[in-house]
Each structure stands twice: as structure tokens, then as C-alpha cells.
Amino acid sequence: MGERMVDEILRVENLHVSVEGTPILNGVNLIINRGEIHAVMGRNGAGKSTLANVVMGHPAYEITEGSIFYKGQPLEDLEVFERARAGMFLSFQYPASIPGVQVGSFLKKSVASVRDEPPKGRAFRKELTAAMEQLSMDKSFLSRYVNDGFSGGEKKRLEILQMLLLQPHLALLDETDSGLDIDALRIVAQGINEVAVNSGCLIITHYQRLLDLVKPDFVHAMIDGVIIKTGGPELALRLEDKGYDWLDVAA
């Protein structure tokens, strides 16, 4: 039992969430263990991004019922930054731009916060260079302002770069594949696969093409704020082929 608890990274129980009084999630149940990749698919507005954001602790979302546990501990009392320091990571669908803050200095501060010690100069530079090379990112990225004037693909690469450096135990990837061309998608998928080995991974996506490169262990179909069906990789293929209408009856 104890070992099982260690392997369990995320447990979502009967989660109901509202935004400004409007219910978005209506009883989500989900368990993610270490080394597992879960994909959540659904129409626009189904509640997929809400699930990722509420797990990360976005203050705009109100949990009206249910609970979230991270490594067996309830998350309610943890602030967003405390969740990040505990090993949780959200790759944003639309990452905020921070004009005037250089990527290099931001990465250093973020790594220092999550690792609870300032990164050592030469070793960190080496680590950063290796991660950037892996993602085919030019060094000039480091002197640019965070996401300011970045193309969609550049923003997603920066998100994955942060994930590689922070090595989270739980990676929440909200439509990380949108805005990426096929080459960039391959590079980003490689980064996800690397992190997924030792973490729990939740991928929110509309498309099969990412799941061709990052093999999910479980695929969940979400409709109206509820996970209506769970299956293996074949479910993603079926959803891509048939859409979501056939699930509406079940919903």
C-alpha cells in the first residue's frame, strides 16, 4: 500500500469546479501514477484546460466539491508557487508574456526557486545549453523577453525548455501541440517523452498527431466537465475518426 502511495502522483476525486458561479467541471475522477501518460480529449469548452488550471491552483477557479491529492497530500492549502516547488508543472496553452524580463534571468530564478538553491554557474549553463540544443533553440532566446513577441511555436518550445530544466513529478501539458509545425512537434514530443519517464503526465490535446509521438497509456474523453469514457490509445484514434457526437448519448 505504501509503495502504491509513492507511485500515485495525482488523484482527482469527484471534482466540481465553477468560474464566477458557472459550473465547468461536474465530477471529474482521475488517477495518474508515476510513469503514466494520460491524454484528455474533448470539444472546446468541455473543461479540459480548467482541469489543468485548477490542479495547478489558478485563483480564478473555485472548487465547489471534491478533492485533489498530489502524492497523497491534499492540494487545497498549497499556493501556486508551493505546488511548483513541490514538483508540479503546467505548460500553458497561452503563456503570459513578461516584457522587460529576459528569458535567461527568468529561467535561473525559476530553477533556483524550484530546486531551493541557486543553480551553479557553469553546471547550469551546461545543462541549459544541452536542453536548448535538444529543442533546437538558438542561444539568442536567452536575451529576449519572456514570450514577448514570440511566435506560437517559440512559446511552446520555451514551455518545454522550462519543463526539461525543472524536471517535474507531474507535468500538465495544455495544448502544447497547437501552433507547432511537424518538425517542432517532433522535437517537443521528444522533450515530453524524456520527462514522462519519471513523472506523471497529463496531455490535453485536440489532435492525434501528438499522440503518435507521445504514446498515452490512457485516453480520456471529456464532455461537459465529466470524463465520459476512458480507454487506451485506440480511443484517441476513434475520437479523431468519429468526433464526439457518439459519446453525447452516454453523456
Next chain:
Amino acid sequence: MIYQKMTIPPRSEHLWRYTPWPRIHPSSIDKVPDVDGVIFSLSEQHEMESVAHSTVAHDDIARAFLQSAGGSHNRLVVSEESEPIHIDARASGHIAVGHLHLDVKASGVVLIHLTGEPEWVGIHITGKIHPNTQLSFGFVNELGSNTKFLRCEDWIVERDAELEHATLSIGGFRCKSDLRTTLNGTGSTIRQSVTANAVGSRHDDEHVEIHHLHGHTNSDLVMNSACSGNSHFIATGLLTIAEGANKTDASQVFRNLLLSERARAEAIPELEVLADDVSAAHGAATAPVDQNQMHYLMSRGLSPDESKSLIVSGFLLNAFSNLSNKYLTQEMQTRLTVHLECELKR
């Protein structure tokens, strides 16, 4: 016009709406007090000459007052391209006034760092950028926190000349700046940025005028302020494009970041366009710290205080991003970063 014979400008005037003349005058307004001179010091390889008291008549009360008050009068000629020129402007005594004229005949970088703790400081800088030359000019106000400060500047930018003008306003208790530039020849350009950190009870009133007298002239003004405590920041701009000054490209952007409930900020850009074929844009925004930015940084492990401080410093540093001279940009950003780090330690 002689100061004592001038009429005190009413608050209905755009320029004096938020900091009326009696609030920035050093004593009772009918008097011109005795003053000490602001001492301008240069690095060894450059020379500045002391010049006679200017006799130019001013219609503006602040300029007329500074002229009547006297103080130090200096002139710097930039006649050949050289290393950046650093001017240390030191104000001492009870009331200090300094006048400086820059005659720019060759491209260069000039940085003025104003320090001191008198009760009142007045500075009048004038400059002429000769045709086809470029000046990158930085001004750092790091006066003591109890000092009242009046600053006037008048620049003339000639044909195909370029002025990059950066201000870092982090000192003084009550500050009033009136910075005017005339684009006096075809192809002349000004890129101007003002960054102000208004803390405590600081009152900082920055007025910028840019006058396009000819066609094919360009201006780009960015003013960013961060206001905390009980501070009050005022950004007013006046952009004029003269009749016939076609193909002019002008923009003004004012942004204020409100960091406390009691801080106040005004952003009032004004345009007077008399030409037909121009591009003129202006924008103003006053807002608290963006919660999406806060959430993003906190989701990367930064505490709320660390996140806020990073957003504020980035916001202020970003005002200098319209400058093209790397040395000037780096110097201004470094001064600001050091200032913000010191603020954090207080």
C-alpha cells in the same frame, strides 16, 4: 521676459494642471532666492567650458525663473566621435541651479547623473544636434528623497540628425520636468523614453513636448511608471505636427503600473496635427499588476513577492527597449536594476 513680471500660470493650463507653479517654486513665488551652482564634472579626457549667463528671453515661467536664479552655466561641445561622456552633476547647498548647453557636432553618448540633497534643485539643459549627427543622451535623477526638483530641457534636432533621449527618474520628493524637442529638419528623429519609480509620497510630473516642424520626421515616446505607497505620477505629452510636415511618423505610449490602492497616476497624451499625410498614434494605460503574469511566474516557483518584483522591474526596464544605442540602454538598465535591488533591501 523677466521672471518677477510674469503672470503665474493658472492650473487650467495643461502644463501646470497637476503641479502648479507655487508647488514647485523653492520659496514664495514673487522671489528669486540666492542659489548655489550645480557642479558638473566630466571624465578626464573631456572638457566643459564655463560660459556667461544666457540672455535668451523665455516665455515659460520655469525657464525664466531658472535664468533669473543663475547658478552654474556650462557648455559642452561634442566635436568628434569619442568614448561615452559621463557627467556627474552634483547639487549641494540649500538651493542649487545649473545650466548646461550641449553642442553636438559629432555623434556620441552623453550621460548625466544628478545627485545631492539640497532642499531644491533646478536644471536647465539645452542642446543642438547638428545635421546628420546622432546623440544618445541619458539623464538619471537620483536626488535625495527630500529634494524638490525642477528640470527643463530644450533640444533642437536638425536635418537627418537623431536624438535618443532616456530619463530615469528615481530621486527627489517632488519633481517637475518639462522636456521639449523640436525636430527642425527633414529626416530628423527622436526616440525618447522615461522610466519613473514613484515610491513613498513621491510626486513626479513628467511633461514631454515633441514638435515636428518638417516632413519626414520621426518620433517615438515611451513613458513607463510604477507607483506605490502614496505616490503620484503624472505623464503629459504634447505632440505637434506642423502644417505641411507630411510623411511624419509619431507615436506616444504612456503606461502606469499601480502597486498600491493609494498610489495615483495620470497619463495624458495630446496631439495637434495640422498636416494631412502623417502617421500619429498615442496610447495610455494605467493598471495594477497583471494577474496572468503573476500566475505564470508563480507557477514557475516564484513567490508572490518575487513575481511582483520581477514584473515591476521588467515593466520599468522595458521603457528603454525603443532605444537603439546599446551602451545607453545598458547603462540605464543597470542604474535601474541597482536602484530596484537597493529598494528591495530597504
